[in-house]
Amino acid sequence: MKTKEDTLLTRDLLTHPHLQSNLTVPRLVEKVLSRSEGVLSATGAVSAHTGEYTGRSPKDKYIVRDGTSEDVDWGDVNQSIDEATFDHLLEKVTAYLHDRNELFHFQGFAGADENFRLPIQVINEYAWHNLFARQLFITPTENELAEHQPEFTVISAPTFKADPEVDGTSSETFILISFDKRIVLIGGTEYAGEIKKSIFSVMNYMLPKRDVLSMHCSANVGREGDVALFFGLSGTGKTTLSADPYRRLIGDDEHGWSPNGVFNIEGxxxxxxxxxxxxxxxxxxxxxxxxxxxxxxxxxxxxxxxxxxxxxxxxxxxxxxxxxxIDNIVSPSVAGHPNTIIFLTADASGTLPPISRLTKEQAMYHFLSGYTSKLAGTERGVTKPQATFSACFGSPFLPLAPSTYAELLGEKVDQHNANVFLVNTGWTGGSYGTGERIKLSYTRAMVHAALEGELNAIETVKDPIFGLEIPMHVAGVPDDLLVPMNTWDDKEAYKQEARELAMKFHENFKKFTQASETIRSAGPSYKGN
Missing domain, CATH: 2.170.8.10 (Phosphoenolpyruvate Carboxykinase, domain 2)
Structure with a gap:
């Protein structure tokens, strides 16, 4: 719960003489334009620039270390900051924002399932950030707004620059989360994504404590009510493959899997x-x-x-x-338990099968691994493909130990008999630069076969290096494409590339010391000499 002092600081902002609360979309657009924060595009959308910071600032994100946050998985992802530093910055930012000409206030929810949703409020220095929050979170009805009691507050002051020597930050930018005071404090960055992802981090901390698996994935539902989840890092095709004209979209990025089923965290x-x-x-x-x-x-x-x-x-x-x-959506964004789970990877080595079915233990292993290839040009300094691993396909947003989420996944897969597949949308016939990207039409055919249950009883062959069960036939896909080595002219080169990738999996998995031997042994069969 908030302390009296924190409540007074928040109240100070909410009593700002020119606070604009819960403005409609048209009025927010007018504010953005009149304040010269952005311009109107030909599509009718507001267009804004974020200046120096065009993405998240993970090195400037901290969690307050106190009695409430003792179970946080501290380390490079979850950096700690002390209460005094947070309180000092909260007071400075509050005073700074109080002197602004206008402030913008949004009240809404994170979580489409009323049983697990989090009432939030967002206080913004910029009108376009408030418009962003209104579009990304769940807007309450008039009746819900009348009874709305925020349980978490986001305060965003992009033009407030911290002084690292005085304020105890790494740079002028800071994203601070206090689970005790239930406040997210953002400053020094105009990148709106920090608002969205900070609340996702909050939900990733709170939901598992209620037997809800919080997930960085997209989700859709078929005509028969069958639910599918799509996990994958950037560039793997998560959004593209979940946008299916024959299936309704539940959401494209953040979901919870509760005892009731799947729900979208966002709006x-x-x-x-x-x-x-x-x-x-x-x-x-x-x-x-x-x-x-x-x-x-x-x-x-x-x-x-x-x-x-x-x-x-x-x-x-x-x-x-x-x-x-989006025309083809589920409203409200709530559905039943998943029938099929798809892990997407864009493997630049060209050695992972285009599709393989996973056991529960393999599912937990690959969920913890969160593998894909980072391609040249996606980040400064990346000149050739690099293997990258992000635990649970969302490591930057996980306050708890990754094993917490993996164990919940395993329990729910078991309980609801979900089928799990690893789908490689990357390369075939050779590695990046030699082979070619697997055709999207083939990937769609494989995903369709998985969703329709066509692969549940089909004959498989075991990959000798990765230990994965590969279906021997998928309608609409050449049989030779399904077994990676068959697509390579140089078989020895394939084996060498595959062994190198297997060793990267093993090396990465060493950090998961809490994983059982059963899960650990579900990784690639090849372990080196």
Whole structure:
């Protein structure tokens, strides 16, 4: 619970003489334009730039270390900061914001399931950040708003710059979470994604304590009510594959799996816009209209048309829009228990099977591993593909030990007999630069077969290096493509590449000291000499 002092500080902001609370979308758009925070694009969406910071600042994110947060998995991801430092900055930011001409206030929810949702409020220095929050979180009805009691507060002051020597931060930027005071304090960055991801981190801390698996994944549901989850890091095809005209979208990024089923944590989508086209991704393209927020998307000076191919500001261009802008959705964003779980990876080594079925233990192993390949150009300094691992496909947002989430996954897979598949959307016939990317049409056919249950009883062959069960036939996919070594001209080169990747899996998994031997042995069969 909040202390009296913290309540008074928050109340000080909420009694600001020019506080704009729960403005409608049109009024927020007017505010953005009148304050020159952004411009109107030809699509009707507001376009804003974030300046120096065009992505998250993980090295500037901290959790307050106190009696409430003793179970946090402290380390490079979850850096600690003391209560005194937090209190000092909270007081400074509150005073700073009190002197602003206007403040913007949004009240809403995180979590579509009323049994597990978190009432939140967001206090913003910028109108466009408040519009972003309104589109990404769940907006209450009039009756819900009348009874709304916030249990977590986000305070965002992008133009407040910390002084590291005085304020105890690493840089001018800070994202601080206090689970005791139930406040997220953000300063020194205009990147709106920090608002969204900080609440996701909060939910990742709170939900597992209520037997809810919080997940960084997309989810959809078929005509028969069958639910599918899609996990995957950036560039693996998570958003593309979950956007299916024959299935309704539950959500594209953050979900909870409770004793009741799956629910979306958000009320909107925060989609990447790089190379976006109506032909390739019509749902996202057509969702970007009035009331949406375009972040760091370059516009034509005359026509104000977005140029989604222009990466001069950043490759991390984004669009924030409400779920209602997608035609084929589940409303409210709640569904039953998953029938099928898809782990997506874009393997640049060209050695992982395009699709394989996992045992429960293998599912937990690959969930903890969270493997994909980081490609050249995605980050500064990356000149060739690199194997990258992110625990539970969302390591930066996990306050608790990864094993907490993996154990919950294993229990729920067991309890609800969910089928789990590893799908490689990466390379075949050779590694990156030699082979070619697996055709999207083949991947869609494999995912369709998995969702329809066509692979549940089909004959499989075991991969000798990774220990994965590979189906011998998938409708619409060449049989030779299914077994990676069959697609390589140089078989010895394939074996060498596969063994190297297997060793990277083993090396990465050493950090999961809490994992049982059963899970540990579910990894690649090859362990080196």
């Amino acid at each position: 909107g989508c925060y989609a990447k816009c790089i190379n976006l086209s109506e032909k390739k991704e019509p749902q996202i393209f057509n969702a970007i209209r009035f009331g949406c927020v375009l972040e760091n998307v370059v516009l034509n000076d005359e026509t104000r048309d977005p140029d989604y191919d222009d990466t001069s500001l950043t490759e991390n261009t984004r669009a924030a829009y409400p779920l209602e802008n």
